[in-house]
Amino acid sequence: LFLTQPYAAATLVNGSLRKVVAAPRYVDVNEWLAVNTFDFFHYTNLFHGAVAESCTPRDCPVMNAGSSVDYTWTDSQRRSVKIPAPQYVDYVMTWIQNTLEDENVFPTKGGAEFPRDFQNAIRLIFKQLFRVFAHIYHSHFDKILHVSAEGHLNTLFAHFISFSREFDLIDKKELAPMADFIAELEALGRI
Template identity: 45%
Template sequence: MALCLGQVFSKDKTFRPRKRFEPGTQRFELYKKAQASLKSGLDLRKVVQLPEGENINDWIAVHVVDFFNRINLIYGTVSEFCTERTCPIMSGGLRYEYRWQDGHEYRRPTKLPALKYMNLLMDWIETNINNEDIFPTRVGVPFPKNFQQVCKKILSRLFRVFVHVYIHHFDSVCSMGAEAHINTCYKHYYYFISEFSLIEHSELEPLVRNEVCCHSFLVK
């Protein structure tokens, strides 16, 4: 019998500790507004639109952190099935392989097991969103000029988690009864990146082409 979502997406399944918004801050209020819209049953295309009078970088920052939390949680539910034996490379089927490069420890694109890749990815994102020079939290401190470029890179790499989970672990997702939740999360993510042109369309090809997860079905 499939587990309920409350059991599947529990705190002990989280791959990384959740990043939280400080109560009383503008980001926290924006986050609450975004969550209220999501729970209201509104069309996701409308939910992602920038609220009138709000700063676009604040809106993007809130969503990048929220997607990090949600996708981190999704991968946490299948990470026990994602081992060096089952997933010796980080890939999205036979056609797509993702190699890790961070300019420090891995100066060149390096082939890694999916689990190792995910660990490095989540560490890298966490470092970025906790960096006050990139994601400032203090009132009056401006976003850096390259803020949206950093967010595009984060969102592009988070998309690879969807690719790997859908193509290599979708049977496990279905056995947990979690496919509806993950599909909704992907739709939310897709409409958001589309609304603000945050990812090149070519990046989406692994799911567009894949038969297990029909992209047109997910985002219709």
């Protein structure tokens, strides 16, 4: 459904979002990554909240991005387990929130340095946020249409993908479930 017109072309911004994702000249790259990660987390969480009533263990017994891609959660014993999508998203959002609040990862005190592996932490967050986007598009886009929010979601996703590409945050293989839509956004000049 999200690949069909006019839905695929619905956005709030004309033109490419690539121009707005580059770090400003005098801004530390890690600061730029941090503030944008915080924003993407909150906006993605809002969109999932908009479809949460229809994302139930009965309707979404496995976290997926369409019929061919299932996502697993790594439990405390380091085992990959299939869990219902709402539980997976709850775990993801809780983990990201805890990471964002961790001063050792996202320092907020003046003079505090970002950790050496900060960009790896950002990559893990972006990977999980992408999975939430992919699930929303593949399983709940009809609910997004019902509230006429497709332009908002598409704009956020185009911004997210543009930012991810600018800083090499998501592996190309991970993007496969949304590759056709990403190609459509490219063809439309959005990313």
